[in-house]
Amino acid sequence: MTLAMREPLLTMARSALEQIEPLAAQGWAPAQSIDRQLRWCVAFAGGQPCPDRPGPFSMGLIATRELDMYGDMPELAELINQVQQEVERALA
DSSP states (O other), X not given: OOHHHHHHHHHHHHHHHXXXXXXXXXXXXXXXXXXXXXXXXHHHHTTOOOOSOOSSOOHHHHHIIXXXXXXXXXXXXXXXXXXXXXXXXXXO
16 A cells, blocks of 8 residues: 555544544543554554554444444544544555
């Protein structure tokens, strides 16, 4: 995947990260998990050296459960799911 192909993914991941960071900073565990995974995705999409992948991605499931089903942020949940799908596609 070239850097030009990664640019839309990088933009999506950065947007999701910006929105989840305040929730993670408040100490909310689900947001902290999503934050860690999104940080890895931003580094990956930006072509930066990444540590090992943080295990299987679960941020989409967490986002759907916590931000859509039980929260009021369905757009953010959808964005996080899109990031996860794109990263998994790129890694396949």
